[in-house]
Amino acid sequence: MILLLLPILLVSCLFLAASGNRLGRLVFPLAAAPLVVTFIWGCSQLVSTAPSAEERLVWVSGLSLNFIFQLSSLASLMTVLVSGIGICVFMYSFGYFSDDSQGLNTFSATLLLFSTAMLGLVWADSVWTLFIFWELTSITSFLLVGHKNTYKEARLSARRALLITAAGGLCLLAGLLLIADSAGTTRLSEMGTAEFSSTAAVLIMIAAATKSAQFPFHIWLPGAMAAPTPVSAYLHSATMVKAGVVLAALFSPTFAETGTWKTVGLFFGIASMLWGGIGALRQFDAKLILAWGTVSQLGLLFTLLSLGSAKATFAAIAILAAHAVFKAALFMVVGEIDVRTGTRDIRKLAGLASSMPITFGVAAVSAASMAGVPPLLGFAAKEAAIEAVLKLSGTQDLIAGGSIVVGSVITVAYTTRFMLGVFSTPSQEAASDATPVAPQSVGMSVSSSLLGACSVIGFLILPKVSTWVKSAAMQLNPEAEIYKLYRWPGLTTAFLVSAAIVASGLVLGWFAEKKIVAEAKPAGARFADLSVSTILRTAQVITGKMQHGSLPFYIATMAITASVATMPFLFALDVEPIYWSDSWAQTTLAILAIISSLTVAAVRTRLSAAIALGFVGLSITGLFVAHGAPDLALTQLLVETVIVVGFVVGLGKLAHGFPQVGVIWRGVRFLVSALIGFAVTAALVASASAPTGEPPLEAIAEKSQTVGGGNNIVNVILTDMRALDTLGEITVLVVVAIGILALAKPRLPSIEREDAAKENVI
């Protein structure tokens, strides 16, 4: 079934992307269609208890690289959440956008592609499949955050989100490689529990934390609110940010015995839970309050999962589901307020409770669920968490438990502040100050109401929800079998604790609403942007320094680099294979070559330099003869003749001497030359120091006669044994000839000269 659904989803994406602007807002119902199919299938899987069969798609058979999918209990719960909320989001988008909005087809296609990626991620059973869909969610998130690509803020935020989540993706890849290596399998379901390396645990935890916007990686999430509200509701509250949680959940049994896993997870979780809550208390943008609240809630999930006890895991899954429902609804509410009033600032919003009654109702229910007030889904989930906290022992766990309680108080507080700020009527000013409101849109109201109702329905069918949560939790920790969600737990300690939490949270929230007036600065995001721009600036400055346009400078740089690179050879020198000279003729000719080469550099006119170059060539020819290389000598002699003639013919007209250069630059050139000469000596001697075998002279000679049928071995090598080299060589010659002919063509030299004159002025 999975291998049927994925193509359907992908084809739908392509269809939407290709549909152009013809369909207008109708793209959204169309995009929802494949998700409806997925949702129905997901529900059927949720109800059935039998684990689904593994589905496999061979990708690269030689590398045994396959797409492997299997629907676990957690995966079916996530499937229902991702597809169900996806349907609501598409319905909501239908109301959120107007018909004349541009780029709706690409937007809906990207959003559906994200759904596909997210579904693939939860269905994946091979670490590579998991990784690919993980990266795909990062990329689609980047595209969706940057949807308003004409706004600088959106582009910056998108880049920040991509940099952080992609860095996490790299950590994930490294972690998966390590763990697949030590576990001996790439299948998640076969991973088992063993003592794995702490490095792998930390890497995977970091990957999860970047994706789930955990402190200090949370800085991308508030920025991602630049995206249209459907994206925020879907990706940045309900689903994508849960990918990290899912990852942490999937690997929690694997790393159960790796101590670092728990410590790192608790650090991320507690820090995010508290800092995210404080951040939510300090914001004035309603959407940002929710975003920071999401950071806090995700921190709670991380903390619970890292605690590792069966009850905590059970509670984490319950909150995962409840949070997806109420946070998506709240985002939709904020989006609707934004569209209908034109602002999201809680200082400007007032009195919406009476002017937007349906919206208010949805917000009230969802906020209450978030705060953990009965009779709602959030309450039952929070109760489970508190119960788990009360069972903890040990310093580390108790710190975590205490933080969860404090975090819950803060959650209630920012929820209260959010509701008061957005909906209450200011007491002092007149009621006429209520924000003006545009008429409501059916698409937005229906979908947010639907999600709001889910918090209630979830409570009504709590035993069912409890079973689903339990089976998902049992997949991670089999001991979770005994737990269930209670509608009414009775006057237990846990209930009293949560009552106290809600009460103190209400008070704190009320104070916060009154007292907090200064807006918080997004310090983390600015730090991240600053780091990126510093890197870019450093790169630019270095590039400007290195690539400043002077050819001599480039060559000198290369020569110095090459010389320095040969320095290690100095430690591998062996002078034994070195002898002075092969013959007297060789010595004499070598001295001649060196003297005439120095002459080439010393003389100041082109003609004498060309003649000196000819002398170098003649000496080299002699060296070839002395070495026993008549073919080389013959070719060198002819080549040298032609070059000297070419030099005289081509450049002889430039009668004046070479331009003078400054003393310093000349000194630098001397030094570089000396250095490279020294390096060449060292490298050549070092190459003789480590002979790896004798040249097969006899074999080559024999082959030349038998295979090539010639006695001149050099020539047989060229035209027969290594004829392909020769073919490449004449290709070079042909290209050179074409280049020379092209250079010779008189392409309006007068105009070009003017251009050149202008350029020289610059």
Next chain:
Amino acid sequence: MSFVLVLTTASLTSVGIYLITSRSLSRIILGFSLLSHAVVIGLLAAAGPAGQAPLADETSAASSANPLPQALSLTAIVISFGLTLFLLALARRQQAVTGDDLVEDDLEDRRIRQSSSDYRSEHP
């Protein structure tokens, strides 16, 4: 390995690099020629001791010089020959266009340098 050949290679390289770091295209070509000589001599030095010409019917394999590096060198000579001619044509063109054969700073690179200092003044 003959140390005389090593020294020849080293000094040809030195002089070649000295010439090629000049601004005059003529001297760059001279330097390029010397560098290609240096490469061939280096190959020859690394090939083993001098010997007789590698002709299978006239010299015994043991007394002949190593033919394989010679074949490689031959290719190297011809290719560097082609490139030298190309450089000469470039210099000729430069001379016909600007009246001299000097290599100016690359304009595109100069723009990069300029943009880096612009960047610095915009983002202090």
Next chain:
Amino acid sequence: MITSDSPILRTSVNVISPLALLVATYLFFAGHNKPGGGFAAGLVIGAVVILRTITGLQRDIQAARILSIGTVIAAGVAVAPIFFGETMLDQAVWQVTAPVLGKIKLGSALVFDLGVTLVVVGMLTAAIEGLGGTHYPVEEEF
């Protein structure tokens, strides 16, 4: 066009030309057994072309044509064996005994070498065409 009006030079180049062609032919066929070969032959012929151009004995030079013929020959020999089910650049060999040169190998390698020779000649012709400045407006001396 760079030309030299010296009659002595002209005459000597005129005399040398056929001799040089003879040398080139020898080098071309000797290549397999003695020093020489396609490159050397091409360089000799090319040098002759250059000398004749400089002395003004030859004006109409068509580098592009020589180049393309050479390239087609060499590439054709290289690719041809593929059509006979052999590997690229495989050789077909016939032995011939000729006077002066002794036993020579007539084979596809020789044809390949002919292509090489033509390419070298073509390149030298192109070089004198480009460097000799046949296309540039004459500016200073000359």
